[in-house]
Amino acid sequence: MRLTRxxxxxxxxPFVLLVSxxxxxxxxxxxxxTLTNYAPTELAVRWVGLQNFARILGDRSFAAAIRNVLxxxxxxxxxxxxxxxxxxxxxxRPFRGRTLARVLLLVPWLISPVASGVMWHFVxxxxxxxxxxxxxxxxxxxxxxxxxxxxxxxxxxxxxxTWRVAPLVAxxxxxxxxxxxxxxxxxxxxxxxxxxxxxRHVALPAxxxxxxxxxxxxxxxxxxxxxxxxxxxxxxxxxxTVTPALYxxxxxxxxxxxxxxxxxGWLIGAAVLVVGLAYVRLARWASS
Amino acid sequence: MGVIVTTRWTAQRRRARAIRxxxxxxxxxxxxxxxVWTVMAAIGILPNENTRPxxxxxxxxxxxxxxxxxxxxxxxxxxxxxxxxxxxxALLAGTVSMLAAYGLARRPGRTQARVVPxxxxxxxxPVMAYVIPLSDLMRRxxxxxxxxxxxxxxxxxTAPLAVxxxxxxxxxxxxxxEEAARLEGAGLAALLRRVVLPTAAPIAAATxxxxxxxxxxxxxxxxxxxxxxxxxxxVVLTDFFTLxxxxxxxxxxxxxxxxxxxxxxxxxxxxxxxDRFSLGGxxxxxxx
Numbered sequence: 001m002r003l004t005r006x007x008x009x010x011x012x013x014p015f016v017l018l019v020s021x022x023x024x025x026x027x028x029x030x031x032x033x034t035l036t037n038y039a040p041t042e043l044a045v046r047w048v049g050l051q052n053f054a055r056i057l058g059d060r061s062f063a064a065a066i067r068n069v070l071x072x073x074x075x076x077x078x079x080x081x082x083x084x085x086x087x088x089x090x091x092x093r094p095f096r097g098r099t100l101a102r103v104l105l106l107v108p109w110l111i112s113p114v115a116s117g118v119m120w121h122f123v124x125x126x127x128x129x130x131x132x133x134x135x136x137x138x139x140x141x142x143x144x145x146x147x148x149x150x151x152x153x154x155x156x157x158x159x160x161x162t163w164r165v166a167p168l169v170a171x172x173x174x175x176x177x178x179x180x181x182x183x184x185x186x187x188x189x190x191x192x193x194x195x196x197x198x199x200r201h202v203a204l205p206a207x208x209x210x211x212x213x214x215x216x217x218x219x220x221x222x223x224x225x226x227x228x229x230x231x232x233x234x235x236x237x238x239x240x241t242v243t244p245a246l247y248x249x250x251x252x253x254x255x256x257x258x259x260x261x262x263x264x265g266w267l268i269g270a271a272v273l274v275v276g277l278a279y280v281r282l283a284r285w286a287s288s
Numbered sequence: 289m290g291v292i293v294t295t296r297w298t299a300q301r302r303r304a305r306a307i308r309x310x311x312x313x314x315x316x317x318x319x320x321x322x323x324v325w326t327v328m329a330a331i332g333i334l335p336n337e338n339t340r341p342x343x344x345x346x347x348x349x350x351x352x353x354x355x356x357x358x359x360x361x362x363x364x365x366x367x368x369x370x371x372x373x374x375x376x377x378a379l380l381a382g383t384v385s386m387l388a389a390y391g392l393a394r395r396p397g398r399t400q401a402r403v404v405p406x407x408x409x410x411x412x413x414p415v416m417a418y419v420i421p422l423s424d425l426m427r428r429x430x431x432x433x434x435x436x437x438x439x440x441x442x443x444x445x446t447a448p449l450a451v452x453x454x455x456x457x458x459x460x461x462x463x464x465x466e467e468a469a470r471l472e473g474a475g476l477a478a479l480l481r482r483v484v485l486p487t488a489a490p491i492a493a494a495t496x497x498x499x500x501x502x503x504x505x506x507x508x509x510x511x512x513x514x515x516x517x518x519x520x521x522x523v524v525l526t527d528f529f530t531l532x533x534x535x536x537x538x539x540x541x542x543x544x545x546x547x548x549x550x551x552x553x554x555x556x557x558x559x560x561x562x563d564r565f566s567l568g569g570x571x572x573x574x575x576x
Contacts, residue, residue, distance in 0.1 A: 003391065007476045010387075010476065011387045011388055011390055012388050012391050014383075014387060014388070015388035015447060015451065018380075018381075018384055021440070022440055022443075022444030023422075023445070026419075026421045026425055029425065030417075030420060030421030030422075040424050090311050104316045104320055105316060105319050106555055106559075107319055107552065110551045111505075112505030112506075113505065114522045114525050114526055118525055122326075122540065122541070123322045123325055123326070127335070128334070128537045129335075130325045133335045136340065137342065142337060163318070172567055175566035176567075213408055213452075217408065220414060221412070224415065226508060227507040230526060231525070231526060245416040245508075248416050249508075261420055265414075265416045265418070265419070266417055268416050269414060269418065272412055272413055276406075276408075276413075277409075279405060280405040280409065283405040283408075284401055284402075
């Protein structure tokens with residue numbers, strides 16, 4: 001089926017206008033602006049080179065943000081993939097109540113990150129704590145919220161994000177697992193492979209491109225972590241749960257240091273682009 | 289002999305089924321327990337953690353739901369804004385993306401192998417990377433804090449993912465009917481309306497639903513691009529709960545519950561349609 005060049009152009013134009021106008025052009029302008037002292041209120045704009053980036057890299061709270069987001073990404077994403085895969089694997093065959101189970105399992109993803117942050121703040125805290133309620137029944141004494149404790153806050157953020165995202169991973173993986181021909185599962189059973197063997201030798205190889213696609217989306221999401229920490233911890237205690245996105249937002253809109261905010265925002269984008277390049281290569285390799 | 293093998297077979301299957309049931313059950317409990325806790329608080333079922341063991345104080349009431357509009361007088365208007373913006377952005381992104389994806393899928397040559405994974409990288413790009421300069425641009429053209437401005441910006445956030453999904457679908461569809469229509473002299477519009485869209489309708493609808501949920505939950509875009517006139521629920525939720533001014537839990541829980549209802553209803557009712565949403569299955573999927 002061939003379309004003429006003109007027809008294809010007509011098809012592309014609306015998308016290109018939308019995405020360049022509201023995404024690519026601002027990103028490029030932003031990059032140029034971060035090499036100057038530009039701010040919406042600045043009258044005398046001049047070139048400052050890499051000064052904004054130097055200020056960010058010299059800032060200790062940005063260093064903390066980098067450390068935190070690396071933990072969120074390197075621990076959170078594999079955890080989300082593993083749990084999501086496990087869920088999709090047990091859901092791959094029909095059983096009574098599966099549709100209901102799938103709706104219920106999607107509930108965490110339907111809750112916005114900001115709502116999830118508010119919710120977990122209360123669910124884990126003081127008088128309204130669900131874990132304390134359960135602990136009380138087991139005869140244990142109530143614990144303070146892990147979100148306020150040194151050493152536990154970041155781990156809790158990772159777990160809450162995993163709670164929110166793993167069900168989505170299962171939802172996205174399920175069509176891939178269900179498209180595997182029935183024969184291959186049967187062969188695995190005949191070959192004496194158990195569930196784990198079938199997961200490794202039948203399921204995984206068939207869905208590698210899909211896993212890669214989901215991974216890049218998850219990595220982008222993890223590097224952008226913002227909404228949930230904004231309401232859950234506000235970055236605290238100290239700067240234990242500050243992320244680069246939260247740092248950018250606070251610089252640009254709370255302390256009105258526009259150039260630094262825009263520049264550190266760009267660094268997050270650059271990190272995703274670097275991972276993205278690796279993804280494009282891997283995706284081509286996996287599909288060839 | 290055969291009988292023994294069969295019995296062992298059935299025993300094994302029964303055990304596998306029991307394990308699967310247990311895994312699904314635990315996953316569902318973990319997924320919805322905090323949400324149930326929240327809904328309980330919203331309708332007046334609160335824990336009393338001062339007794340040993342803790343008890344629940346049941347005082348069923350709609351007061352908390354009513355308090356939402358006391359704490360936030362324009363809450364219902366903001367709910368309507370959220371519905372309008374999410375629906376508008378999802379439909380706009382869906383339409384624009386379907387056109388672009390069709391152009392890509394019916395393109396001769398193999399350059400798609402490069403373009404298509406690139407779309408996913410664009411979809412993973414954090415909003416924070418470009419939203420600060422975008423807010424400045426929008427202010428300059430007078431689109432800041434307007435419905436069209438926000439709808440366009442949210443559509444741009446989700447459009448790359450939609451193109452990826454539609455492409456994965458369209459590239460796998462037989463083009464016979466399209467060729468036949470073309471031979472009868474169908475132009476691009478007729479081709480899309482009469483041949484492509486009727487068969488793509490289910491996946492288009494499923495994708496628009498997913499986009500709606502994504503838009504419904506977006507925080508950073510409306511937070512930065514709007515102010516007074518146009519406010520969506522995630523933005524309101526950050527107001528509802530800032531670390532300085534903590535609202536009481538039942539009111540926050542009521543606001544959370546109300547903001548969950550529309551997406552939960554949508555997904556619950558249309559879960560079977562949602563099955564069509566797929567990032568492109570297994571190895572045979574994207575870019576082959």
